[in-house]
Amino acid sequence: MKRLTRFSLAASASILTLAATVAEAQMYRYTDENGQMVISNTVPQEASRRGYDILNSKGRVVESVAPAPTAEEIAAREAEEERQEAQKRQQEQDRKLLKRFSHPDQAVRAMHRKVRELEGLSQLKRGNISVIVSQLNNEESRAADMERAGREVPDATLEKIRRLEAQVRDIEREIATQNAEIQDLKDGYEADIRRLEEITGEARTLPLEPPEPGN
Template identity: 30%
Template sequence: MRRLTILAGALALMVSVVAEGRLYRWTDENGQVHYGDKPPLSQPRKGVSELGSSGAVRKSPETLTEEERLLQEEEARQANEQRRRDRALLQSFSRPAEVDLLRDRQVEAIQAVIQTNKIRRKNAQTKLERLIKTGEYYTRQKKLLPADLQTDIALARKEIDDIDRDTLKREDEIAEVKKRAHLDKQRLIELQGDPY
């Protein structure tokens, strides 16, 4: 009897809510079906359906394809990432000129590594030239190059190649730092609404 009274009360509540406005139905993460005059704030396990005045489903939740769902998740992830970056920009910089100062410091640090690479390359090149001259001596004497000399020449060439690769990588880093700083500065100006 008590169940019947509760059921009748729930139906009466539903009818009064539906008569006044909208009624929503959803299933929570525990599988319980809920009704209310407002949709839930948190995302339910099963979508929210809007019921008409007769209690029939007027608007059912849209079912998304896997691709659409993944696209929505990616868009939400990107939006969250943008909000995070915006907060970081606003907390890190009070003026756009500070972005330029940071950029200049980062570029100087990378240029210092490039300068060190130039010195290392010059020393490695001098060493290689010395090793090659030693190899030429053996060739003029019609002797075979010693294995350790061949190894040293190969290592010196590899060291020069590694230094050159690292220098190119550092130059790319400078371009990336400048690009990122330009974008950050433009975004900071947008967020602050201040031209300078």
């Protein structure tokens, strides 16, 4: 019976200690809407947004809760996070760029090679157009001769003329697309060259336009 009593007393003491601890943790100090300092066992929602202190039984601050950030502070924090992310992306891009080229002139030479390759393909396509146009002129001349002679132009001839005209249009579109690709290529390389000049501190010594063949 005495053991039970001692156990009950110990349990009661533990409960009282826990209750005291909880009560102690529930004391708060905050500023109300009038700017007055308030100490209470609860914190109104509006006051919690302004921040508050948690006090112990002796009135000492054991923890401070910062005020909720304002819309301007949130926007500034998000802007700073975005700036840091952009900086990381730029650093990674710079690392890859320097892995490809150690000097702006290397990028200029690479651009010249790529441009020459694409322009060479365009030149071949222009040559194909010349051949097709020659065939087209011959077919149109034959058709005109038939019409002048009062003969009907065969459907096969008319179909061939249409087919040759379509081929010329298709190749011209391919050349236009390739010219746009060449311009995009130049724009990309020129941006890389400018960036290389910034991060290496070295200026390019070669012209951006490729030299004429034979030079």
